[in-house]
Amino acid sequence: MGTFKESFACHWTDQSVRLISTPSRTARSTFFYVQEIGHFQTLPGYFTEREHLNSYLIVYTVAGKGYLNYRNRSHTLGPGQLFFIDCEERHHYATDQHNLWEIYWVHINGATSRGYYEQFAKGSDHVRSMNVQSPIPDLLLQLIRLQSQKDYRTEALSSKILVDLLTEILLTAYKPYPDFDVSPAFLPPMIDYLDKHYNEDIRLDRLAELFAVNKYHLSKEFKKVIGYTPKEYIINLRINKAKEWLKHTNASVEEIAGSVGIDNVSHFINLFKTRVELTPLAFRKKWHTARP
C-alpha cells in the first residue's frame, strides 16, 4: 500500500453539505459504512486529486457537467451519470468551468465493498448512466439525512441503504434482464431438455447437434441469457438434485453421485465441496442437526 496523497480546491457553495463519519468497531467489522458523504453545488475551479486512500467513492451527477480521470482514461459526466471508483488508485475529478457540476457523493467502505467494486469494474466503463426512475439519487439523499442526524440506528440503517445503493449500481452494469421472448428459439427447449436429462453424459457437441445450432454460438448465447455456461448449468442441476437426496434419503454418497450422473465418487465430492463448501456427508449431517 502506498502513501496517501491528496490535493483539492474547496470551491463549493455555502448551501453545500459535507459530513464526515467515524465508524464504530462494530460498523468496521460488520457493516457497510459511510466515511464521508455530501451534496456539492460546485463553483469554478473545484477539483480533487488523490491516491492510496482506503475507500470507495461513488459520485452521482445531479446537474451540470464534470470530468473524471481514472485508470488512464478520461470521462465526462452529465446529469444522471455516476462513477464508482477505488480510491487506492490515482484519480482526478473536476467541474466544468461553465456548466457547474452538482453532485451527491459518498465515500464508503466495509463488509464486501471490495467485492461489489470488483463486480462493477468488470464492466467496460467506470461511468454509468442511470435511467430516470433510478432510486440512486433518492438513496443518496436518504443517506445524507441519516448521517446528518445520527443516533444509535444510523450505522445499521446506513449499511442497509448502502446495500440497496450498491445493488442498484451493480444492476446497471448488467445487460437488460434476459427476456425469453427475444432469446434464441433453441434455448427454452434446451433448458427443458437439460432439466430432464441432467444425469446423462451431455456434451456440448451433442447438444449442438440435437438442437441444430453451432456449438460456439450455442455456448455464447446460453451464457448471455442464462448467466452460466451449459456445463456449469448441468453441474448446478446435479448438485441441487444431490442436495435433495442427501436431505431426504439415506442413500450413500456413491449412490447419489451415480444417480446425478457422476460415476466417480471422489470427483463428485470434489465438485460438491467446491460449490457448497461442505462435503456431501457434512451437508447431510448439518441438515439433519438443523432440523427441529
Added chain:
DNA sequence: AGCACGGCTCAGGCGATCCT
C-alpha cells in the same frame, strides 16, 4: 456464425482417514 487455441475443469486412480 465459425475458427483456433490455451486454460482449466473433469475424470479416474489410489492411498489415507473416518466411522460404525
Added chain:
DNA sequence: AGGATCGCCTGAGCCGTGCT
C-alpha cells in the same frame, strides 16, 4: 476390521473466449 468417505494427483480433452 471393513466399508464409506475424503483428499491428492495427473493427464486428457472440453470449453470459453478473442478474433475474424
